[in-house]
Amino acid sequence: MLLSKVDTRIGRFPEMSKLVSRPVAKPALRSASRMSLPPEWHMPPHAHDDHYELLVILSGQNEVQIRGQCLVARVGDVLVYPPGVAHAESSAGESLGMLFVTFRADPARWADLPVHRPDSRGRVKLLVQWMLELLPVHSAREQATLDALLQAALHEHGTPSQADEYGLVPQVRRYVSNRISEPIRLDDLAAATHLSRFHFARRFRAATGVPPMTFVRRMRVETAVQLLVNSHLPLKVIAEMVGLNDQFQLSKTVRRLTGRPPGALRAARR
Numbered sequence: 500m501l502l503s504k505v506d507t508r509i510g511r512f513p514e515m516s517k518l519v520s521r522p523v524a525k526p527a528l529r530s531a532s533r534m535s536l537p538p539e540w541h542m543p544p545h546a547h548d549d550h551y552e553l554l555v556i557l558s559g560q561n562e563v564q565i566r567g568q569c570l571v572a573r574v575g576d577v578l579v580y581p582p583g584v585a586h587a588e589s590s591a592g593e594s595l596g597m598l599f600v601t602f603r604a605d606p607a608r609w610a611d612l613p614v615h616r617p618d619s620r621g622r623v624k625l626l627v628q629w630m631l632e633l634l635p636v637h638s639a640r641e642q643a644t645l646d647a648l649l650q651a652a653l654h655e656h657g658t659p660s661q662a663d664e665y666g667l668v669p670q671v672r673r674y675v676s677n678r679i680s681e682p683i684r685l686d687d688l689a690a691a692t693h694l695s696r697f698h699f700a701r702r703f704r705a706a707t708g709v710p711p712m713t714f715v716r717r718m719r720v721e722t723a724v725q726l727l728v729n730s731h732l733p734l735k736v737i738a739e740m741v742g743l744n745d746q747f748q749l750s751k752t753v754r755r756l757t758g759r760p761p762g763a764l765r766a767a768r769r
């Protein structure tokens with residue numbers, strides 16, 4: 500189902516099959532695409548013998564069963580499925596948007612890649628978007644550029660950050676998700692992570708590149724956008740649900756962070 504949608508992005512490069520069939524010294528990109536899946540989407544358990552899959556979640560969430568675990572990947576998270584590892588996926592009752600990449604790589608070299616990790620700095624997303632801008636490829640040189648971007652994305656995903664060391668991003672994401680309609684202060688986040696205000700703010704910004712309260716605003720907007728495109732709720736109600744004061748603040752914040760007003764986002768999905 501998925502590969503039929505992404506293969507069209509590379510189909511005009513006739514030498515692709517030669518590049519992908521050779522022994523893999525470095526990661527080699529096979530395909531990449533932006534995908535939008537319906538709320539009822541479900542993929543039963545399956546595995547891929549010859550390639551990895553990398554997903555960057557853009558909207559909604561992906562519930563994954565893999566290696567006896569149940570993982571929930573939310574906006575800003577990255578998933579990597581190794582070859583030969585069975586996994587099942589579900590869009591969990593809401594529309595799921597993601598960047599989808601398949602690639603070949605030496606499993607021994609990349610055995611330590613985490614299956615699930617937040618893209619704290621947003622670099623994996625940026626690199627994959629760059630790949631999409633370069634597709635389709637027409638030469639071995641262009642393919643080499645894509646493979647280099649892929650390797651950078653895998654390195655970023657596989658490198659522990661300060662956020663992973665202290666677990667700040669998952670903690671903050673859970674805290675905000677559970678209180679998205681409530682006022683949230685910097686002191687509240689620091690207390691939830693058992694750090695002083697100063698040390699929390701410094702460590703969080705070093706790990707993510709943004710101040711904690713900017714991260715909170717982005718989470719409010721991400722939730723608001725999901726409600727805008729997946730419901731017919733009035734803007735005033737959505738504003739209250741995501742902890743923004745009123746419809747005016749909702750419109751202003753959504754436009755500032757997405758570049759589009761709420762009405763345009765809602766109309767685009769109709």
